[in-house]
Amino acid sequence: MEDVNIVEQITLSDYKYGFISDIENDTAPKGLSEDTVRFISEKKKEPKFMLDWRLKAYRYWLKMKEPEWANVKYPPIDYQDIYYYAAPKNSSEGPKSLEEVDPEIRKTFEKLGIPLAEQQKLAGIAVDAVLDSVSVATTFKGKLSELGIIFCSMSDAVQNHPDLIEKYIGTVVPSTDNYFAALNSAVFSDGSFCYIPKGVRCPMELSTYFRINAKSSGQFERTLIVAEEGAYVSYLEGCSAPMRDENQLHAAVVELIAEKNAEIKYSTVQNWYPGDKEGKGGIYNFVTKRGMCRGDNSKISWTQVETGSAITWKYPSCILKGDNSVGEFYSVALTNNYQQADTGTKMMHLGKNTKSRIVSKGISAGKSQNSYRGLVSVNTKATNSRNYSQCDSLLIGDKCGAHTFPYIDIGNKSSVVEHEATTSKISDDIIFYCNQRGISTEDAVGLIVNGYAKEVLNQLPMEFAVEAQKLLAISLEGSVG
């Protein structure tokens, strides 16, 4: 059958961004202990509250168990066989300008197509670039600080804005929230901090490029975004990682806080190394992302395009605490070869008249497994709340799987929750129809997949949407014969 050919062809696609750059590391000894936590905190010259917070998380983590409920399978992780801290060696002084940045690092970014220099001004993007664990370059700080916006690495924020960090960190994702969040809280290496003061509309898209680079150095990003009353910010996060044989652990935490009338838009394009055709290698991506609509009329919107990682465990969620607050989740999750994704969202309606919207588009190819897992919970006090969920699955070939696990929990009678789901398949008939119009099979799949994901891609800022479209096509390259 043609299906069989299709599936076999799927495994022919290769990861295009795989390479290893040769940068010296200032590395903590392998393994996790209180000493590791202290080492990290000391390296970063952190105030005492931060160390205490980390240690508390570490001690709690020791008592926790790795979650097993997700629809993913992987060999046990040896947490003592991981490096928890690696910094580019020459960074202790800190570069004053882009010219001072290690040429190797700059080359890495160039290969990834990240414009670090003048192009940024034209593109209107300020990049807080994270290579391994330490920020190597930050631009546009000046322009942003005129508006009172703080956009810096987490390490800088802990040192320069300890009051803000102490006030907000862990308020949305407590250090004891779950196994991976606790681990992150203990050993988080770096990440971004963003603070938009009252009434300020951030004039540019903020973006961070994460990148795993050092061998076996788990990556523990921690990002915190606070939008004060009436503030607005759109934040972009993009990932790509070099080719690796070993599995690498990635456990990030992102916390968003939107005060009254504030809005935060958080967009992700995730393209970590997914492993090879036989399912060897690839990143384990265990992420906790949560936003809190704390004030009335606030809004948080998550958009994600997930194409990478061997395993994805990720549920960007919204706590709709303020009355009339709005939470949105738009997701495209693509799995190929042996990738496994268990992703979705939680919408927790606490305030009155709160609204949420979930649009999830899963695409499975190869021998991959793709699950949507979502919870919509409406509190007894959250009267007149509404949710609309749409979960679609697209299958390519007949050796992959798509699963949907929707949980709904409604505590009052005036709220309305709607759920729609579809499953479709790229059939041989559709492919032949496209071929007969002169469109190659690969282009046909790209066309169909992008059409299918359009509703989500439309939510991304323009330049990201184009990149995401390409990424979907690249990820499925050679997937259909």
Add this chain to the structure above:
Amino acid sequence: MSLLKIENLKVNINGNQIIKGINLEVNAGEIHAIMGPNGSGKSTLANVLAGREDYIVTEGSVTYMGKNLFDMASEVRAREGIFLAFQYPVEIPGVSNANFMRTALNELRKFRNEEPLDAMDFLQLMREKAKLVEIDKTFLNRSVNEGFSGGEKKRNEIFQMAMLQPKLAILDETDSGLDIDALKIVANGVNKLSNENNAFVVITHYQRLLDYIIPDFVHVLYKGQIVKSGTKKLALELEEKGYDWIKKEIDM
């Protein structure tokens, strides 16, 4: 000029021989009608020419513009000018007619070493061709065939044909399921596109369509072979006497 030459073609599907030795030559400027009762192999012939994979050619040859047709992948055949108007056009959710046609047309242009058509020229061309088959402009933004009526799908096929301007167009029962008005629109589209440089192979079960598209040749396909060829008169004779007339003659 000979566009298509089929010699002693034999085709199997799942081990069953459906086409049992067909010979047919189609020259530029000609319209051929292929008629025949259900199950005679008409659609199989159309699909084999278009390059569908489940069909296995066991014998014979097909030469298209001097080249071996079977050396070309189906998308290459399309770019070389072979167009199949499908009997059952598929729906492609999320892909607009405009986007679909633009991709197809630009693939064709790339094949001919031409620059892609810019958005404005493309839009103008679409509007012009849409008029030809009397389809509404709003249809161009709708997903390919999604939620289309049977008649709309068939008109969309003719619209696509008009956009791509093939050298050899094969219409696989395009008339089935059409009311008389839609039939006239489809026929009118074909007549306007027909010229001395292209050829049409019109597959149909009924004579009706041939009142509007006048064929130069009519062939009757029965049990996988062309059993009778003639002019337009043959179609009328068939209409009058029915396929039983042919069946009797052959089966005797």
